[in-house]
Each structure stands twice: as structure tokens, then as C-alpha cells.
Amino acid sequence: xxxxxxxxxxxxxxxxxxxxxxxxxxxxxxxxxxxxxxxxxxxxxxxxxxxxxxxxxxxxxxxxxxxxxxxxxxxxxxxxxxxxxxxxxxxxxxxxxxxxxxxxxxxxxxxxxxxxxxxxxxxxxxxxxxxxxxxxxxxxxxxxxxxxxxxxxxxxxxxxxxxxxxxxxxxxxxxxxxxxxxxxxxxxxxxxxxxxxxxxxxxxxxxxxxxxxxxxxxxxxxxxxxxxxxxxxxxxxxxxxxxxxxxxxxxxxxxxxxxxxxxxxxxxxxxxxxxxxxxxxxxxxxxxxxxxxxxxxxxxxxxxxxxxxxxxxxxxxxxxxxxxxxxxxxxxxxxxxxxxxxxxxxxxxxxxxxxxxxxxxxxxxxxxxxxxxxxxxxxxxxxxxxxxxxxxxxxxxxxxxxxxxxxxxxxxxxxxxxxxxxxxxxxxxxxxxxxxxxxxxxxxxxxxxxxxxxxxxxxxxxxxxxxxxxxxxxxxxxxxxxxxxxxxxxxxxxxxxxxxxxxxxxxxxxxxxxxxxxxxxxxxxxxxxxxxxxxxxxxxxxxxxxxxxxxxxxxxxxxxxxxxxxxxxxxxxxxxxxxxxxxxxxxxxxxxxxxxxxxxxxxxxxxxxxxxxxxxxxxxxxxxxxxxxxxxxxxxxxxxxxxxxxxxxxxxxxxxxxxxxxxxxxxxxxxxxxxxxxxxxxxxxxxxxxxxxxxx
Numbered sequence: 001x002x003x004x005x006x007x008x009x010x011x012x013x014x015x016x017x018x019x020x021x022x023x024x025x026x027x028x029x030x031x032x033x034x035x036x037x038x039x040x041x042x043x044x045x046x047x048x049x050x051x052x053x054x055x056x057x058x059x060x061x062x063x064x065x066x067x068x069x070x071x072x073x074x075x076x077x078x079x080x081x082x083x084x085x086x087x088x089x090x091x092x093x094x095x096x097x098x099x100x101x102x103x104x105x106x107x108x109x110x111x112x113x114x115x116x117x118x119x120x121x122x123x124x125x126x127x128x129x130x131x132x133x134x135x136x137x138x139x140x141x142x143x144x145x146x147x148x149x150x151x152x153x154x155x156x157x158x159x160x161x162x163x164x165x166x167x168x169x170x171x172x173x174x175x176x177x178x179x180x181x182x183x184x185x186x187x188x189x190x191x192x193x194x195x196x197x198x199x200x201x202x203x204x205x206x207x208x209x210x211x212x213x214x215x216x217x218x219x220x221x222x223x224x225x226x227x228x229x230x231x232x233x234x235x236x237x238x239x240x241x242x243x244x245x246x247x248x249x250x251x252x253x254x255x256x257x258x259x260x261x262x263x264x265x266x267x268x269x270x271x272x273x274x275x276x277x278x279x280x281x282x283x284x285x286x287x288x289x290x291x292x293x294x295x296x297x298x299x300x301x302x303x304x305x306x307x308x309x310x311x312x313x314x315x316x317x318x319x320x321x322x323x324x325x326x327x328x329x330x331x332x333x334x335x336x337x338x339x340x341x342x343x344x345x346x347x348x349x350x351x352x353x354x355x356x357x358x359x360x361x362x363x364x365x366x367x368x369x370x371x372x373x374x375x376x377x378x379x380x381x382x383x384x385x386x387x388x389x390x391x392x393x394x395x396x397x398x399x400x401x402x403x404x405x406x407x408x409x410x411x412x413x414x415x416x417x418x419x420x421x422x423x424x425x426x427x428x429x430x431x432x433x434x435x436x437x438x439x440x441x442x443x444x445x446x447x448x449x450x451x452x453x454x455x456x457x458x459x460x461x462x463x464x465x466x467x468x469x470x471x472x473x474x475x476x477x478x479x480x481x482x483x484x485x486x487x488x489x490x491x492x493x494x495x496x497x498x499x500x501x502x503x504x505x506x507x508x509x510x511x512x513x514x515x516x517x518x519x520x521x522x523x524x525x526x527x528x529x530x531x532x533x534x535x536x537x538x539x540x541x542x543x544x545x546x547x548x549x550x551x552x553x554x555x556x557x558x559x560x561x562x563x564x565x566x567x568x569x570x571x572x573x574x575x576x577x578x579x580x581x582x583x584x585x586x587x588x589x590x591x592x593x594x595x596x597x598x599x600x601x602x603x604x605x606x607x608x609x610x611x612x613x614x615x616x617x618x619x620x621x622x623x624x625x626x627x628x629x630x631x632x633x634x635x636x637x638x639x640x641x642x643x644x645x646x647x648x649x650x651x652x653x654x655x656x657x658x659x660x661x662x663x664x665x666x667x668x669x670x671x672x673x674x675x676x677x678x679x680x681x682x683x684x685x686x687x688x689x690x691x692x693x694x695x696x
Contacts, residue, residue, distance in 0.1 A: 041499060041507075046403050046440040048455045048497025048511040049074075049155070049542060050140035055162065057554060058134060060590040060600035062626035064644050064684065067126040070105070070157060073139045074544035074558035075584055077606060081654045081681040083245030083270055084204060084214050086304065087125035089654055091606075093141065093154045093515065094538040094562030096579035100124025102463050104151040107159045108235055109281050109294035109332070111355065113151045116381055116413075116466045118324035118362045119304060122151045128218060128239035128275050130200055132171070132183060135162040142513065143461025143493040144438050146391040146405030147334070149353060151463050153491040153517065163187075163224040163233060164194050167636070167695040175642075175689030178205030186696075196222040207685055208246040209263045212270075216241040229290065232282040242272035247308055248654065248681040253662045261682055265662060266317045268369045271304035289338050289347075295331035300324065305370050309659060311666035312674045321365040321372060330355030334389075346394050353387040361418070362468075364476075377426070377476035378419035383467055384412045391438075399446065405438040405459070411487050413467035422479040430470035432487035436460040451501040455511075458494040465489060490518040507546045514539040520566075520577070535567045536577055552593030559585040566613070574613030578657065583607030599629040611657035611678065622651035624683065636695040641688065648686040655680050 041051060053072040063069070067088045068078050077091040090097040097103050101122035105112040107129070117123035140148075141155035148156050168186030173179070185198035200218040205211035217240050224233035246264045253259050279296035307319040334351030363378035391405040412431040417423045438459030446452045469485040497511030520533035540562030547555040564580035584607065590600035603625045611617040625647055630640035659674030 042445050042451065042453055042501070045453070045499065046442060046455070047140060047142060047144060047457050047495060048499050048509040049142065049495065049513075049544075051138075051546075053137040053139070055135050057556075057590070058131060058137075060592055060598055060628055060630070061588070062600055062602060062628035062642050062644065063131070064626070064687070065127075066129040066131055069129065069131055069134060069137060069159070070126070071586070071604070072137055073141075073155070073157060074586075075542055075560035076103075077581065077584055077604070079653045081248045081656075082306065083212055083243040084206070085127060085216070085241040085243035085271060085273060086245065087119075087123050087127070090124070091579075091581050091584070093513070093560070094540060094564035094577070094580045094582070095154050096577075096581075097154065098122070100151065102151060102153040104148065104156040105159065106157075108161055108233070108279055110277055110279050110296045110298060111328075111330075114300070114324070114326075114328075115150070115357055115385070115464060116359065116362065116383055116468060118302060118322035118364065121466045122463065125273070125275070125302075127216070127241060128237065129159070130161075130183065130185075130198055130218060130220065132169075133161045133185065133196075133198055133220070135160050142457060142459070142495050142515075143436070143491055144405075144440050144457040144459040144495070146349070146389040146407045146438055147332075147351060147353075148461065149387045149407065149409055150385060152461050153463055153493070153515065160228065161220070161222065161235070162196065163222065163228075164196060169693060169695050171691055171693045173689050173691040176687050177207055178203065178211070179687070179689055180204075192225065194222075194224045196220070196224070206246075207262045209260055210244055210246055210267055212244050212246070214241065214243040229283050229285045232280065234280045235278070237275070237277045237279075239276075240272075240274040242270070244268070244270035245306065246681075247306055248656060248679040250310070250660050250662060250675070251678040251680045254680075258662050258664055265310040265660075266307040266319060269305050269307055269319065271302065273300075273302040273304075275300050287338075289336040291333075291335050293331065293333045295329075297327065297329040299327050301326075305367060308679075309661070309674060311661045311663050312659065312671060315663065315666055316368050319367045319369070320376075321363075321367045321370070323361055323363045323365070324359070325361045326357055326359040328355065328357045330385075344394055344396070346392055349389070349391045349393075351389045353385075353389070355385045357381065357383045359383070363419070375419045375421075375423075377423040377468075378417065379423070379427070379468060380416040380418060381467060382414045385464075386410050399444055401442045403438075403440040403442075407436045407438065409434050409436070409462070409488075411464055411467070413470070413487075415468055415471045420476050422474050423476040425474060426468065426472040426476060428471040430467055430487055432470075434460075434462055434488045434490060436462065447500075449501070453499050455495070455497045455499070457496075459492075461491045461493065462488050463491070486519070489520070492516045505548045505550075509542075509544050511542045512540075513542070533566070534570075536564060537567060538562055538564045538577075538580075550593075552591060554590045555588070557585075557587040559583070570613040572613050574615060576610035576613050576615040578610055578612055579654075581606055581609045596632045597630070598632075599627070601625065601627045611655060617657050617678070619655040620651060622649065622683070624649050624651075638693050640691040640693065642691070644687045644689070645684060646686065649683060650685075651683045652680040653683045 079089045087099040113122045113124045138158040164187045171183040173181040181202045183200045187196040202216040204214040219238045222235045277298040281294040283292040302324045304322045309318045332353040336349040339346045359381040364376040365372045366374040387409045389407045393403045395401045410433040415427045417427045441456040444453030493515045495513040499509040515538045517536045542560045544558040564577040565575045585605040588602035592598035605623040608618045608621045627643040627646045632638045656679040661671035665671045
């Protein structure tokens, strides 16, 4: 294991210091419940594009998938191009984030993004979320916060669960196409501690000609005391899922009638996965500042079978398997001091973050009907990441405050090939580091009602690349030469914006941003290689609105425009970044004034986006509407109906441009190494689901 001794010593020193301070009985401030949602960010936020989404805002929000809770982040789009056991596709700020390469999410302090993953760098599977248990989603965009590290180029989200429930609940949901879900959850007090538990079981076949046969089990036990800023929590989670998948297919295969709209090129695609975790967090707030510590360990596995290119390699099909088996452990510790009048009451924060991935096997295999026929590459990896951070917050006048930060990250990794005809020379040791300064300026609040603030932000960030790309010298698929690539892809971002309350209950923010990325290097899990995509520049505008005219109605709407271009033209002469959505918009309303009826409705829009670098091939624009309607039959019993894709739109969840062959094209001799064309995965048709919920 390659772990910096100095960094590790500092980490455990912070742990010890936090414990000593607690044992010494440092006076603590009176607990204050802060709900800094979009209503309460004036005087608090460091940028125009950060906020907190509360459980109340999520309660009546209709959604198709667990990860769609991230669509509460203005401008974020969540889709799927495969089965429901696989990580979703995410889009934000002109990025096709793939499965999470440039947006970081933590769940109760545990990172959801997976480094050097078999399917793709930063793979972020959020199917283990139980939306009903989410207490808050804290998000911020850009690279301006010192405690944001790897994968934070477009932004980050921190998801926390509740510590208690008002009453035990049981939910049963039945829907079209074989959908069924049970959720049981409750909490109780045990000797001054709060104990929360929940179990979820889900099954689904979907509209696919090859039924998805999803089987998902999910559970959590959480022991806690106190509040998030003065207390602790221990959390155990277990999640497992297996499914059959319908991958994206050539649009021409559907148009010709070779397969149906919901058909697949090959059977037996899909996979199985599990995630078991144990985490703990502790925090204390006193007159001299605050302390917080978080530790975690995660056991993870994925076996994923896919045939994205169909039959290019012959009538047996192009199915491959990607396997990932690892244990991830780590944590973070931070200490904040209030330095007093002599230092202008500066709030100084120092912290350390540590993570190690012990990857027992990360592999790519050629398969036929889920039976391995050949090993392309198989590696064991030990990857260690450390991050040191320092941040100072100053209130200089009643109308100006600043936050200056500095972050230093280091990655160290050992790659040990274990199989693959051309892979055995691709091992070795790699390490790299980056220092990232950050600065935020806030002016305000101004106006007669102190309802307007202005922001200016700048900073550096990064996403790491798969460490196998930094040690490989040959392509493991064919033995051709490969160039070793950098571990870090540096990002430089800047943003100006404003936040205001034009009318009581109406909170509005406007921002203008730019982001330069040093290299869009991507590890292509389907091929086992790292593919250089070149440097890029993006800029855009975002306008987000959150309106609460009273305590029973919530309205929110946002629109985002962005332009994404490579700095150098591709081989085809184009500079468009494929799958970068230029325009997104959403409009939503939720209603619940405590009477028998409650509900919510949400519209989202995705503009047409370039499928390849010239921009000549584009996707079709798409809008969809989801509806939730509920009725309280009795004080502890309610029935809800979700209508997803209310108007039964016939668009595609996602579109790509690439090479593939159908069975008939291969049999007819017209494949010739693959036919370029539009690859699509259809939007699920209108779906109705009915939920019975009972409290006890």
C-alpha cells in the first residue's frame, strides 16, 4: 500500500484532536435547525449555483428512477441507456457526464463515484438510494470549494438520510409491466439513541421485448444521537440487484422492422451487482469552532454483460463482460476555528481526505451468452488518494465577504496485470499530484429588503483518469502501441452570478460560467483502453427559480444554455463535443396543504444535441411530463398514483452515433467492420403506478 505517512499522521491527529476536544467538555453552541434551502441562502451561499433540496421538496416529486433525485439540481438531466441495475447517464453544464465522470456525489459521507471502474471512470451507481429516506440534497456547481476533490468539475451533491421517522411506514407499489415495490421503514429510541431501519424490495420487467426481470433488494440500519452538527451516526447499508438489459440499438434496425422499438440485438445482456457498506460520522460545534469526522468501508461488485456493437465480430455477437470486485475504505476529518477579532473573526478550516481502493479484479472478457471465451485484460489495482485542504472565510464589511481556499491532491497506484494475451506488460506504478487554488467573492445583500447578492467565483479542479491508462503501453485488445496518459485532467472554472428575491417567496438566481478542461481522456470500458478526446472549453448561462407563495405550494423552474467545443478539431474537422446537451429546462409544482389531496407535476425539456464532432448529426429534442396524485383515505393511510411520461411521448432516452451491425447485416456480408449510424434507447412509454402507504 502506498499511503503518504505525513497525510495519514495528520488524518489520525485530527481524529484524536476531535476526540480530546469532546472529552474536555468544550462548550457547545445551542443546537439550531438550519434549513438552508433555496429560501435561506442570502447571506449564506458562496455562489449563485448552490443550494439545498429538502425532504419536503422531494416528497411529492414524481420520478421513474432513484437517481432522478439529482434532477432536483437545476440543469441536471438523468437518463438510462441500459437496464435499471446499471448506473444512469447524467448530463450537466454541457457535459455528457457518462456515468459520473465530472460530477461527484456522496451519500452520508461515502463517495458514490468509483475510480478506475471496469465500465468507466467515475461510475456513479445510485440505484441503492431509497428516496423516501433522503433528508437533504446539498449541491453546488463549479470548482470553487476546497472540500470538493476528484470528479468535481461540473459540481457535486451531498445526500444525507434522515435519522428518525415520524412513524413506522409500509408502502406497496404496483404498476404496469410487472412493476412491484415494497418499502418498510421505521425508527425508535433505544437508551437515548435513535435507531432507524428500512428494507426495500423491487421487481420490474419493463416494456422490453426481452423482459428486464429486475430483482433488487435494499436495506439500511442507522444508529444515531443528536443532530448532524452535534452528534454521531453509524450506518450499515446493503444493496444487491440483478437484471436483463436492452442496450441501445441501431435506429435503422427498428426502421427496417428487423427488431421492434423495444427489442434487443442479442439476448442475455444485463448483469448483477452488490454494494455493502459501513460508515460513521461525528460532529461537534462549540464556541471555538467545529469538528467533523467521517469514516467508511464499502464492498462492491459488478458483473456486466453488454453487446453495444451488435454483430461486428461475427454471428456469435459482440457480447463482452466487465467485472469489478473491490473494497474501498477511507474518510475525512476537518476542523474549523473562529480566530477572533484580532483576525477579523476569520473562519479557518483545515481538513484531510483519504481514500483507498483495493481492487481485487477489474477485467474485460469476450463472452457468448454470458460464458467467457477470451480475456482481453484482467488487473489488480491498489489506488490511494489523499487530499489536504485549507479554507478561510472572512466577512470584511456588512456588504462583502470572501472565501479563499487551497487544496492539494495526490494519487498513487499500483497496477498488477493477471491475464490477457497483450496485457501482461501493462502494469506498473503511477503517481501524480495537483494543487488547486479557489476564490469566492460575495457582495451584498443590497436593497431596501436586503434581498440581492452578487457573486464572483474562480478556481481549479480536476477529474482523475483510470490508472490503467497511466501504466499501459499496449492496447490489450490487439497489442498495438498505446501512449501512457496523465492521471489528472485539470479544470479551470469561473463564474459570476446573482441571487435575489423579486417578490416575497420568490427566490431567483442567474449565473454566467466558463470551464476549461485540459483533456477529456476517457477510459473506454467496452474496449479496455483509454481514449484521448482533447482539451475543451464550455460556457453557459443558468437561470433558476424557486417560489413558495405559501406553505402548501412549491413552484420551481430553471433553464440552462451551454456551448461545448473542443479546442482542436477532430479528424473529421469538427469541434462539437458529442452528447453535450446545449439547452435544458424544467418546470415543476408540488401541492400539499394537509387536506386529503396532494400531488406534484414536473415537465423537463432536453434540446437537440450533436451526436458527433461536425454537428451535422443531431438528436431529436425531447420533452416529458410526470404526474403524481395522492389521496389520504384516513389519517394514517394514503393512496398515490404516479403517471410517468404522462403524454406518452415516443422519443429516445438517449442517442449516440457509432458503429454497429445487426444480425442480418452480418449474415448478408454488408457489415464490413461496422456501419456508422444513430444508436438509440427508447423512452419508456406511459407508465401508471399505484402506491398504498400506511403509517403505524
